[in-house]
Amino acid sequence: MTNTLHRYGNERNLSNDFIVFAIPCRGRNDKDSVPKLKRFLRTATKYTPVNLGDASHGGAYRPSKDLNPTAHWLRKSEPDFETVIEGVTTPTTVAAVFDNIRAVEEFVAELQKEDLGLSINISALIDRARECCDEVGIARHSVEYSLGFMGQTDRLADRQVLELSTMCGHGMISFNFARKMIDWVKEGRRTPEQACNYFSRFCSCGIFNPSRAKEILEEARRRNS
Amino acid sequence: MTIDPKKCVACGNCVAVCPMGAIHIDPNTKRATVNQDECVECYTCFRGMSAEHLNPTMVRTIRKIGSWLRWRFDPEPDVCPTAAITEQELVWPRVVRRAFSDPVVPHESTGVHGRGTEEVKTNDVTNRVGPDEAGFTVEFGRPTIGVRFWQIQEMTTALARMGIEFEKRNPVTSLMADARTGEIRTDILNEKILSAIVEFKTALTNAPAILRRIREVAKTLDTVVAVGVAARCDEEGENRLEETLINEGFFFNRGKTNLGLGRASLEIVQARATVG
Numbered sequence: 001m002t003n004t005l006h007r008y009g010n011e012r013n014l015s016n017d018f019i020v021f022a023i024p025c026r027g028r029n030d031k032d033s034v035p036k037l038k039r040f041l042r043t044a045t046k047y048t049p050v051n052l053g054d055a056s057h058g059g060a061y062r063p064s065k066d067l068n069p070t071a072h073w074l075r076k077s078e079p080d081f082e083t084v085i086e087g088v089t090t091p092t093t094v095a096a097v098f099d100n101i102r103a104v105e106e107f108v109a110e111l112q113k114e115d116l117g118l119s120i121n122i123s124a125l126i127d128r129a130r131e132c133c134d135e136v137g138i139a140r141h142s143v144e145y146s147l148g149f150m151g152q153t154d155r156l157a158d159r160q161v162l163e164l165s166t167m168c169g170h171g172m173i174s175f176n177f178a179r180k181m182i183d184w185v186k187e188g189r190r191t192p193e194q195a196c197n198y199f200s201r202f203c204s205c206g207i208f209n210p211s212r213a214k215e216i217l218e219e220a221r222r223r224n225s
Numbered sequence: 226m227t228i229d230p231k232k233c234v235a236c237g238n239c240v241a242v243c244p245m246g247a248i249h250i251d252p253n254t255k256r257a258t259v260n261q262d263e264c265v266e267c268y269t270c271f272r273g274m275s276a277e278h279l280n281p282t283m284v285r286t287i288r289k290i291g292s293w294l295r296w297r298f299d300p301e302p303d304v305c306p307t308a309a310i311t312e313q314e315l316v317w318p319r320v321v322r323r324a325f326s327d328p329v330v331p332h333e334s335t336g337v338h339g340r341g342t343e344e345v346k347t348n349d350v351t352n353r354v355g356p357d358e359a360g361f362t363v364e365f366g367r368p369t370i371g372v373r374f375w376q377i378q379e380m381t382t383a384l385a386r387m388g389i390e391f392e393k394r395n396p397v398t399s400l401m402a403d404a405r406t407g408e409i410r411t412d413i414l415n416e417k418i419l420s421a422i423v424e425f426k427t428a429l430t431n432a433p434a435i436l437r438r439i440r441e442v443a444k445t446l447d448t449v450v451a452v453g454v455a456a457r458c459d460e461e462g463e464n465r466l467e468e469t470l471i472n473e474g475f476f477f478n479r480g481k482t483n484l485g486l487g488r489a490s491l492e493i494v495q496a497r498a499t500v501g
Contacts, residue, residue: 177241
């Protein structure tokens with residue numbers, strides 16, 4: 001899940017971006033962890049997540065290998081949380097993505113009561129995660145800080161493309177595709193919601209935040225980065 | 226990855242989705258072609274794109290008529306209309322490309338999906354990074370620039386000269402010819418991958434010197450390097466790493482916070498107590 005660590009953005013558009021994930025520790029508590037992982041996901045659905053994911057099987061938006069031509073007009077665009085929950089069959093990392101801190105606080109408070117015994121992490125702005133811990137009464141155990149990008153940063157894309165692309169830290173959303181979708185939204189060929197659905201299907205562990213992506217695309221429509 | 230020329234209709238959808246920009250429409254054959262040297266076998270095109278199974282001849286004819294009439298096409302941008310993208314059998318050393326680039330494939334050396342280990346995410350169970358230590362994750366090629374192993378070796382040898390001991394369960398460490406020198410197996414040095422993570426930990430007091438060295442070496446590489454540093458917090462949830470990073474001139478606002486809710490299962494605790 002270093003794939004959630006280096007999201008690019010400013011404090012404003014990252015302030016409502018939260019990934020809460022549960023991870024079993026290999027050889028220490030992974031045995032019999034599948035029901036706990038499912039419980040984590042099931043509990044998350046009570047707090048209106050914007051995405052759910054299982055690192056082994058995919059997120060709540062998935063590509064289809066057997067589309068028919070009607071898909072060009074009648075394509076499914078709603079997240080399918082049930083498929084994610086039912087699809088967890090082996091120990092893996094599962095994640096829930098939220099776009100507001102109140103939901104995260106309530107979710108974490110319930111996780112604390114559930115006492116799953118799995119490691120729970122929040123990937124977000126450090127201060128916002130801290131705010132959440134304080135609200136729930138948890139002292140942070142460990143923190144990993146993202147120090148951003150070094151080296152040949154001139155090879156990176158512009159701000160909005162980077163903000164969209166780095167929401168899949170595994171690199172499944174290419175700079176070119178992010179740029180193409182920004183252009184299509186600006187040209188009125190697709191709505192921001194439609195573009196977010198395309199992006200979400202490429203993120204194979206379901207940590208893409210379509211709510212934040214929509215804001216970025218709407219901003220891009222109004223002005224250049 | 227390959228694209229079946231019998232099925233490809235040159236719609237160009239796969240060109241934009243390739244993170245490495247390794248696909249183009251060949252002007253002579255009028256088919257999408259994959260540059261095999263640049264392709265990192267990430268499977269983004271194969272797995273991420275949806276597929277239809279339309280008749281290629283029919284689609285080419287419609288496209289030709291539409292093109293002649295200067296019609297503007299508006300197809301779904303994440304669909305291969307004829308399911309032309311085709312997996313190929315990967316053999317050594319090319320197979321390492323997929324192991325480091327396709328997040329759905331668990332790495333044999335760790336059993337974890339992705340390019341690293343559990344890092345500090347399970348620190349509440351493992352105590353891998355202790356109170357006076359700093360855990361490092363140095364990631365190469367991210368986001369979507371890519372990296373070759375010889376570039377990673379530039380960094381690992383520089384760090385090894387500083388006395389760094391690399392995390393044994395990390396996939397890059399498993400491919401080192403000599404982990405003490407940071408040298409990577411010669412047969413994979415030119416393989417290109419989407420990204421890889423090098424992991425290690427040090428005493429907190431050594432963190433500034435290591436960060437400076439990483440920054441210096443990163444400048445010499447023709448790729449990007451993303452660095453994460455982790456610390457264990459005290460009972461109040463505070464740590465001394467933040468101050469060190471600020472003193473070294475690093476800006477940071479995002480991170481991963483381990484809430485400390487994990488624990489080893491009772492069975493493991495009892496087994497360890499018995500051994501102890």
